[in-house]
Amino acid sequence: MKVLVTDPIADAGLTRLREAGHDVETAYEVEGDALLDAVADANALIVRSGTEVTEEVFAAAPDLIIVGRAGIGVDNIDIDAATDHGVIVANAPEGNVRAAAEHSVAMAFATARSIPQAHDRLKSGEWAKGEFLGTEVNNKTLGVVGFGRVGQQVAKRLGGLGMDIVTFDPYISQERADQFGAELVDDLEDCLAKSDFITIHTPLTPETENMIGEDELALLDGGYVVNCARGGIIDEPALAEAVEDGVLKGAALDVFGEEPLPDDSPLLDVDDIIVTPHLGASTEAAQENVATSTADQIIAAANGQPVANALNAPSLDEATFKQVGPYLDLADTAGRIAVQLFGGHMSEVQVTYAGDIAEEDVEYVTASALKGVFAPSDLQVNAVNAPQIAKDRGIDVTESKTRTSEDYQSLITVTVSDGEESVSVCGTQFGGEEPRIVRIDDHRIEAVPHGHMLVVRNRDEPGTIGFIGTVLGEADINIAGMFNGRETIGGEALSVYNLDEQPPQDIIERLNDDSRIIETTYVELGDE
Numbered sequence: 001m002k003v004l005v006t007d008p009i010a011d012a013g014l015t016r017l018r019e020a021g022h023d024v025e026t027a028y029e030v031e032g033d034a035l036l037d038a039v040a041d042a043n044a045l046i047v048r049s050g051t052e053v054t055e056e057v058f059a060a061a062p063d064l065i066i067v068g069r070a071g072i073g074v075d076n077i078d079i080d081a082a083t084d085h086g087v088i089v090a091n092a093p094e095g096n097v098r099a100a101a102e103h104s105v106a107m108a109f110a111t112a113r114s115i116p117q118a119h120d121r122l123k124s125g126e127w128a129k130g131e132f133l134g135t136e137v138n139n140k141t142l143g144v145v146g147f148g149r150v151g152q153q154v155a156k157r158l159g160g161l162g163m164d165i166v167t168f169d170p171y172i173s174q175e176r177a178d179q180f181g182a183e184l185v186d187d188l189e190d191c192l193a194k195s196d197f198i199t200i201h202t203p204l205t206p207e208t209e210n211m212i213g214e215d216e217l218a219l220l221d222g223g224y225v226v227n228c229a230r231g232g233i234i235d236e237p238a239l240a241e242a243v244e245d246g247v248l249k250g251a252a253l254d255v256f257g258e259e260p261l262p263d264d265s266p267l268l269d270v271d272d273i274i275v276t277p278h279l280g281a282s283t284e285a286a287q288e289n290v291a292t293s294t295a296d297q298i299i300a301a302a303n304g305q306p307v308a309n310a311l312n313a314p315s316l317d318e319a320t321f322k323q324v325g326p327y328l329d330l331a332d333t334a335g336r337i338a339v340q341l342f343g344g345h346m347s348e349v350q351v352t353y354a355g356d357i358a359e360e361d362v363e364y365v366t367a368s369a370l371k372g373v374f375a376p377s378d379l380q381v382n383a384v385n386a387p388q389i390a391k392d393r394g395i396d397v398t399e400s401k402t403r404t405s406e407d408y409q410s411l412i413t414v415t416v417s418d419g420e421e422s423v424s425v426c427g428t429q430f431g432g433e434e435p436r437i438v439r440i441d442d443h444r445i446e447a448v449p450h451g452h453m454l455v456v457r458n459r460d461e462p463g464t465i466g467f468i469g470t471v472l473g474e475a476d477i478n479i480a481g482m483f484n485g486r487e488t489i490g491g492e493a494l495s496v497y498n499l500d501e502q503p504p505q506d507i508i509e510r511l512n513d514d515s516r517i518i519e520t521t522y523v524e525l526g527d528e
């Protein structure tokens, strides 16, 4: 195969590929037309964070079978476009975790003790001993935003240096937080208010983009910010202002919204903001790990073998696909609805199959349900990596089957729980191709899962549905469809509304303020 490498990787990876008989070409820092020319005859492409792998790149590379990301974050790769072009995308999720964690710890100390600033002064001939009075991490509280592989390792290290750990990560279990002695809190604001330092370790997703702005930074009053995850999660001008105005004592950043960081960035003008040029993964060990793991995956793909860290789903074999194909999206949708209605720290996901579907090999369907469950928290999730994500997050997955299926030919139920509270969403396919949600918890309904949905639990009292319609109508939000289900007259009812657009938060609050309404939840299913 011709393997094109467009960001520098360790020689060990290049050598491994060459020894396996592949033709390796390096073309660092190519972009635009030069990149399109370079990929034209490539069978494999290896990148780090420096190359934007867009739809245009895939369109220009008809022979490409795999993109290997020698590192973790794949926000620079258009995975949907890769899937459309039948190209596998695989990353190296383990090899640089320690390096990233150590850099985060180093940056916390560097900002707390003004090491780069003091270094600069001394190198320019000034013994500015009296000007630097730092902060100890001992007995302080560290807020870890995103408690995945890197976040956990940072917590372990700084916890060992005397810090109390508090974490905000809506998608991990209580058990996982307990295992690291971290206090798991339910909202970001709480995490910030309790912390002296915060360190960011989430991926960049639509949900995390700009999640920390002026208001959030104010809650960390007098504290420090470390970001070695991705630029774009913290609002950069707001951070520059907060440090400049003394709201924060300092910030240490390894990643930026635009990389390389432009000369005119406001971050560069503030003395107490220290910066490194995306060096989190830049250690010898990490680079060797990710380069060899990426090389192994390219070699596997070339040999037609399974690719260990593939991020986009390979196709199912035809016979299985015929049987379970119609249920993949349904399981994904039921998972998405269940997790959004649940809204807590799940520790368990149960997928139950009833009727004809229970006779089939449902492993891939369960994986699709997990994909739905993790979709709001992880852009890179797919049916291939979802079971591993469940393991990483300490979430138990159980699958059960029964032959009987009430009134339907086949039913899939996804239940998300934290061991005490749970939400169950049950769906079927009408006529094999019309998905319907037929039960939410104990409420029988018949909702079309699509786009923007509002799920309202309310007391079954006259005028309630009219009230909901009026509130939405006054906000100019069109109701495309609705279904109301109730268990007993005057008891609790549940209604599902398909809306043409997302309702603003104040509309949801207005509905929730009414005494007849128990809870309103907005559920986003996207355009799929």
Ligand SMILES: NC(=O)C1=CN([C@@H]2O[C@H](COP(=O)(O)OP(=O)(O)OC[C@H]3O[C@@H](n4cnc5c(N)ncnc54)[C@H](O)[C@@H]3O)[C@@H](O)[C@H]2O)C=CC1
Residues within 6 Å of the ligand: 072, 073, 074, 093, 096, 097, 100, 145, 146, 147, 148, 149, 150, 151, 168, 169, 170, 171, 172, 201, 202, 203, 204, 205, 207, 208, 228, 229, 230, 254, 255, 278, 279, 280, 281, 282, 376, 377, 378
């Ligand atoms: N500076 C550098 O050179 C490096 C940066 N990274 C970056 O570090 C980040 C974390 O990497 P890993 O720990 O391996 O990822 P991971 O996938 O193991 O963990 C990410 C965690 O973020 C959580 N999360 C997702 N959405 C969230 C939200 N809205 N609020 C709070 N938590 C949320 C997830 O539940 C998960 O636990 C990635 O962005 C990665 O690209 C990783 C390695 C090197």
Ligand SMILES: O=C(O)C(=O)COP(=O)(O)O
Residues within 6 Å of the ligand: 048, 049, 050, 070, 071, 072, 073, 074, 096, 278, 279, 280, 281, 282
């Ligand atoms: O692995 C990651 O997510 C990183 O951010 C490391 O990026 P790099 O490979 O150094 O460009």
